[in-house]
Amino acid sequence: MKIRVLGDGYFKLDKSYLVYTKYMGTIYKACFNVLYVEAGGERILVDTGIGELPEKYRKFYPVERKPEEALEARLKSIGVEPGKITLVINTHLHFDHCGNNKLFRNATFLVQVDELRYAYYPDRFMKGGYIREQFDIPGISIEPLYGYREVVEGVEVIPTPGHTPGHQSVVLTRDDGVQVVFCGDAAPLSENLERENIPGIVYSPVSALESIKLLKQLRADVYIYPHEPIPPDKLKLIEQG
Numbered sequence: 440m441k442i443r444v445l446g447d448g449y450f451k452l453d454k455s456y457l458v459y460t461k462y463m464g465t466i467y468k469a470c471f472n473v474l475y476v477e478a479g480g481e482r483i484l485v486d487t488g489i490g491e492l493p494e495k496y497r498k499f500y501p502v503e504r505k506p507e508e509a510l511e512a513r514l515k516s517i518g519v520e521p522g523k524i525t526l527v528i529n530t531h532l533h534f535d536h537c538g539n540n541k542l543f544r545n546a547t548f549l550v551q552v553d554e555l556r557y558a559y560y561p562d563r564f565m566k567g568g569y570i571r572e573q574f575d576i577p578g579i580s581i582e583p584l585y586g587y588r589e590v591v592e593g594v595e596v597i598p599t600p601g602h603t604p605g606h607q608s609v610v611l612t613r614d615d616g617v618q619v620v621f622c623g624d625a626a627p628l629s630e631n632l633e634r635e636n637i638p639g640i641v642y643s644p645v646s647a648l649e650s651i652k653l654l655k656q657l658r659a660d661v662y663i664y665p666h667e668p669i670p671p672d673k674l675k676l677i678e679q680g
């Protein structure tokens with residue numbers, strides 16, 4: 440199994456969106472960690488960053504991105520053309536996790552059915568996270584998942600609802616036994632997992648806490664948080680092998 444951590448630049452948001460009832464008024468510059476995984480003959484992406492937001496949303500979420508930081512450029516830098524991606528796992532359909540879905544025309548998208556359904560008609564208090572142009576791409580192939588799924592050997596998705604109704608996290612078990620967990624926004628920052636502080640944007644606070652406890656129980660060797668830079672030593676461990 441080959442794992443590479445990619446990105447898609449940065450965006451600024453109030454940090455209270457990431458940690459429930461904390462940091463109000465603190466502006467946080469968030470990265471987008473995206474995973475590229477080769478396993479079982481598949482070329483897999485986990486989440487796709489923020490992409491290009493429709494014009495009317497740009498002032499709310501200013502994106503900072505050099506050309507070489509864009510997901511497509513990052514993929515090309517490791518020798519992968521977007522058309523070569525065979526599977527995309529979207530942890531959920533918030534606009535900053537599926538923004539480049541449209542680039543991957545030959546991929547099958549693996550999304551929990553609860554998330555797909557909810558994205559089209561979110562409750563009013565969750566509407567801000569879903570931008571239809573980002574996830575409703577004509578002609579792409581979507582395979583709805585109904586809970587746990589082994590995607591290929593060593594790549595599993597587990598439901599971790601709470602942040603959204605159909606959120607899922609990804610568990611990677613490398614050939615050398617090292618386990619890497621991509622939390623998705625079940626834990627956007629390390630503090631969410633380590634201090635059991637639920638995300639600030641949350642559909643069900645109780646489910647969010649249960650999902651954090653489930654992720655911790657996995658006792659993975661490395662956890663990847665989508666919106667926090669990965670320390671160099673951890674990055675080395677993730678990408679080795």
Ligand SMILES: [Zn+2]
Nearest residue numbers: 531533602624
């Ligand atoms: Zn989210």
